[in-house]
Amino acid sequence: VLATAAAREAINGPDFIHRAEDVLKTEIRVLTGRQEAYYSALGVISGFHPANGIAGDLGGGSLELIDINRDAIGDGITLPLGGLRLQDMAKNSLVQAQKIARQELARAKLLKGGQGRVFYAVGGTWRNLARLHMEMTNYPLGIMHHYEISADSAQTFLRQVAKGEVEKVRGIEGVSKNRRSLLPYGAVVLQEIMAAMQPSKIIVSAQGVREGFLYSLLDPEEQKADPLISAAEELALLRSRSVHHAHDLVEWTGKAFKAFGIDETEDETRYRHAACLLADIGWRAHPEYRGRQSLNIIAHASFIGVDHPGRAYLALANAYRHDGIFNDGIAPEIKALAPPRLLERARVLAAMMRVVYLLTAAMPGVMPRLKWESRGNGALALVLPASLSDLYGERPAGRLAQLARITNRRLVLAVEGGPSVSVK
CATH class of the missing domain: 3.30.70 (Alpha-Beta Plaits)
Known part of the structure; x- marks a missing residue:
C-alpha cells in the first residue's frame, strides 16, 4: 500500500497512517516527493512507446514534474500545487491561484528543456479536463489514455475553463459533479506549465504512480517488452483459433508488404503486427457480426503503447477483413481518427488477410508455403x-x-x- 503527498504532508498524516495500518493489517509505504515523481515517470514510460517529454502528475496535494526520454528519467521536482491545496492556498480565488502557480513553477527549471516536446498529463483532475475537452469537441472515442490535445486547442480550452464558470461549459455533464470544482484550478496550473514549457501538445496518461510502482517490480526483460504486442498476444491466445497462425500472418504480411513496395514506419510495423495477432479474435461470433464485434473489442480495449490513430488502424483492419475492404459504411467515427495513410494500410492489410484466411482456414503452417x-x-x-x-x-x-x-x-x-x- 502506497501513500502520497496528502498523507505525507497532512498535520494528522502520521496518525492517519498508523490507524490505516491497523485496519488494513499491512505496512503503508509513504512515498517521498522524489519517489512519487519517479514512480509517476515510470507509469508514463510503461504506457507509451516510447515516451519523450515532461510528465506532470497533479494530485490533491502536490504536483510532480519529471523529465522523461525513452526509459531515462531525468530531473524532477515536487511543488505544492495539488488541486485541493491550491484552492485552499488561494482562498478560492482563481486570480490568486494563477499567481501562486506561476510563482511555484518558476522553480521548475526542467520545464525550459521541454520546449517543443510532449507534456504528459497524469492525475484525476487533468483526466477530467480531458474528458470535458472530449465532450466539447464531440470526440468519437472515449478512451482517455493517449488522448492528444494540440497546444493551440489546449490554450483556448484552458482559458475558458479557468474563468471558473465550468457549469456553463458545453459538455460539463460528462464530468462527475464531485470533480467539477477543481477543474479551474487544474486548468490554471496547466496554463502556467504551458507558458513556461511551450510543449508541442498535451497527451493524457492513464498510467501514473500505481502503474509505475508495479512496472518497477518487473524484471528488466519484461520492462523492455512492447506493451501493445504483449496485450495483443494475450488476446490472441485467449480468443483466436491458433496463435501460431497469427504469428504466421505477422511474418507473411511483412514479406508481402515488402513485395508490394509498401513502406512502414516503426509504429506502422508494430500496428500491423498487433492487427495480425488480433485478426481472428471474432471467429466465435455470428458471421454477420464478426467485423462489428472485432472492431468494438479492439477500438475499446484497454491497450497501452498505441495512440488513437493506431488504435483505429487495428480496429479497421479487422473490420475490413470481415465486412469487406470496400465497405465505406464501416464505423465512420473510428475512421475519423485515422489519417489517410493509415486507412490505406488498414485496407491493404485486410485485403491480404482475406486472401490468406481463405487459403489457410486459420491452420498454422500453411501460410509460409x-x-x-x-x-x-x-x-x-x-x-x-x-x-x-x-x-x-x-x-x-x-x-x-x-x-x-x-x-x-x-x-x-x-x-x-x-x-x-x-x-x-
Missing part, C-alpha cells in the same frame, strides 16, 4: 505449392482481385509448375 514471386510487366504472383493445388480456384482469385484493385497492381494466382490466372 504461399510465396510471392515477381513476374514480367510489374506483376506479382501468389504461388501455391503443387501439394496445395486443390486450393486454386475462383474464390481465391476473386479475393486476390480485390487486393489487386486496392494496391493498383497486376496480380497472378498460380500453382507451382501448374496453371495460373491473372486477376488484373
Whole structure:
C-alpha cells in the first residue's frame, strides 16, 4: 500500500497512517516527493512507446514534474500545487491561484528543456479536463489514455475553463459533479506549465504512480517488452483459433508488404503486427457480426503503447477483413481518427488477410508455403505449392482481385509448375 503527498504532508498524516495500518493489517509505504515523481515517470514510460517529454502528475496535494526520454528519467521536482491545496492556498480565488502557480513553477527549471516536446498529463483532475475537452469537441472515442490535445486547442480550452464558470461549459455533464470544482484550478496550473514549457501538445496518461510502482517490480526483460504486442498476444491466445497462425500472418504480411513496395514506419510495423495477432479474435461470433464485434473489442480495449490513430488502424483492419475492404459504411467515427495513410494500410492489410484466411482456414503452417514471386510487366504472383493445388480456384482469385484493385497492381494466382490466372 502506497501513500502520497496528502498523507505525507497532512498535520494528522502520521496518525492517519498508523490507524490505516491497523485496519488494513499491512505496512503503508509513504512515498517521498522524489519517489512519487519517479514512480509517476515510470507509469508514463510503461504506457507509451516510447515516451519523450515532461510528465506532470497533479494530485490533491502536490504536483510532480519529471523529465522523461525513452526509459531515462531525468530531473524532477515536487511543488505544492495539488488541486485541493491550491484552492485552499488561494482562498478560492482563481486570480490568486494563477499567481501562486506561476510563482511555484518558476522553480521548475526542467520545464525550459521541454520546449517543443510532449507534456504528459497524469492525475484525476487533468483526466477530467480531458474528458470535458472530449465532450466539447464531440470526440468519437472515449478512451482517455493517449488522448492528444494540440497546444493551440489546449490554450483556448484552458482559458475558458479557468474563468471558473465550468457549469456553463458545453459538455460539463460528462464530468462527475464531485470533480467539477477543481477543474479551474487544474486548468490554471496547466496554463502556467504551458507558458513556461511551450510543449508541442498535451497527451493524457492513464498510467501514473500505481502503474509505475508495479512496472518497477518487473524484471528488466519484461520492462523492455512492447506493451501493445504483449496485450495483443494475450488476446490472441485467449480468443483466436491458433496463435501460431497469427504469428504466421505477422511474418507473411511483412514479406508481402515488402513485395508490394509498401513502406512502414516503426509504429506502422508494430500496428500491423498487433492487427495480425488480433485478426481472428471474432471467429466465435455470428458471421454477420464478426467485423462489428472485432472492431468494438479492439477500438475499446484497454491497450497501452498505441495512440488513437493506431488504435483505429487495428480496429479497421479487422473490420475490413470481415465486412469487406470496400465497405465505406464501416464505423465512420473510428475512421475519423485515422489519417489517410493509415486507412490505406488498414485496407491493404485486410485485403491480404482475406486472401490468406481463405487459403489457410486459420491452420498454422500453411501460410509460409504461399510465396510471392515477381513476374514480367510489374506483376506479382501468389504461388501455391503443387501439394496445395486443390486450393486454386475462383474464390481465391476473386479475393486476390480485390487486393489487386486496392494496391493498383497486376496480380497472378498460380500453382507451382501448374496453371495460373491473372486477376488484373
